[in-house]
Amino acid sequence: MIKSEAERDRRWAMARDLMADEALDALLVYGEHEGVPAAPFAHDNYFTNDRPGTIVMFCRDEDPIQLVWSPMHVEDHIEATKRGDELWIEPARIRVGKDATHVAAGMAAGYSRGAQPHILINTGPSVVSWGDAPWAHRPQQPQVIADGDVVLAEVLNAVARRETQSQVAIAVGDVHPDLEAAAQVARACYEAGLAQLVPDNTFGDVAEAMITTLKDAGGWNVHPMVHSLNPYGPVCGFGWGLKTYAPAKAYGELGEVPTVGAGLPLEPGMTFAFEPNCVLNGHLVNLGGTVVVGNDKPIELNTSTAHLLRR
Incomplete structure (x- = not known):
């Protein structure tokens, strides 16, 4: 020393x-x-x-x-x-x-002083990754946002041991048509999940409705379409679509994560993070927010982030 x-x-x-x-x-x-x-x-x-x-x-x-x-x-x-x-x-x-x-x-x-507790973010004209900003853990310069990019972020906030999550997708200028199409599919998945988020249904009903809508449109997801916040545990499956993505074929075994907690009965007051995401031809869009199971219909806490935003 x-x-x-x-x-x-x-x-x-x-x-x-x-x-x-x-x-x-x-x-x-x-x-x-x-x-x-x-x-x-x-x-x-x-x-x-x-x-x-x-x-x-x-x-x-x-x-x-x-x-x-x-x-x-x-x-x-x-x-x-x-x-x-x-x-x-x-x-x-x-x-x-x-x-x-x-x-x-x-x-x-x-x-x-306005510090953000946690945020996941990715930017670019076509991305298929999800997580913390890559420049925060790899030796590279911060990315410069340009016309045609999409900014994808997940903002997590917690107060009194209760958490909300907002999925933000911002189109910068004129984006690729596949991004526009992916946003429409993600929104359709969001609505399909909402229709199932009612008492007496199960978490599996919600996850399956969102995945079916995604597959019918020819898309795949890079992370769960929905997961629970209260109670914590159930999570929608993902990973199957990576096997169809050409750049991924060079990698070793590509496993997938199955839906966990599908049998959970839905009850009023339960809280879920809706984060439908869709990849079409290598272009990812992620939407959504926090949704609560109501007595007769879902209660949306983040309606603005459930659509593709414009800049």
Whole structure:
């Protein structure tokens, strides 16, 4: 382990340069718990020269703060100081704060300033993927939105342990005819699911109605057409259509996910995420929102996102 103050200053300068380049006021460096096999490199240790498993916070030009998960880290720091080990974080800036109370407080502060809890997003003229923004986990530049693109996103919000999900599809300018057609199919699947979301039916009735409408139109889905939010568990099947997609033929075994919880009886008050998605000729559109089972008909909470939006 390199133990020079010059190396410490070099590494801290790298963190601050990154903050300056990205116009950030703060930077969090998360360290997995020590001994985790999937994390042989301790990111926090790179900046602390100390026991791994902590969160390092860089705030503007101040020396970093180290949040540790238990008093054991403090005790270990004391012993290391006795031995004369070179430690890069001063004792006054080490806090036992890597816990739910402090993390919840940090999240609350972020939310109060308009921070988005979670969002999945993909953009482009033709995409068939779903998940977090690829530039957030791969070394690439953020995508530039252009005329003809579609912006596909899933916005998840939770309040008082209750969650809603909105599926957003925004057409930018003139999009490909297959995108327009896929949006129409996705909307038809949405309506087919709504027709079945009534008491005495089952979750399987809803999922099957949406999948049948999709298949009849010649489309396939990249993720579930619908899944439950309350109670959590039932989820519509997906994955079968990937086998028909030419670029996927180069891959190994392509399994599919079957519908889970098809036998669940529907009752008033149950909540479901409707997210009908359709791929036609390599063009994906995803629509929908949160729907509640009513006494006699469904209650839609996100009607605007159940249609293709225009920009």
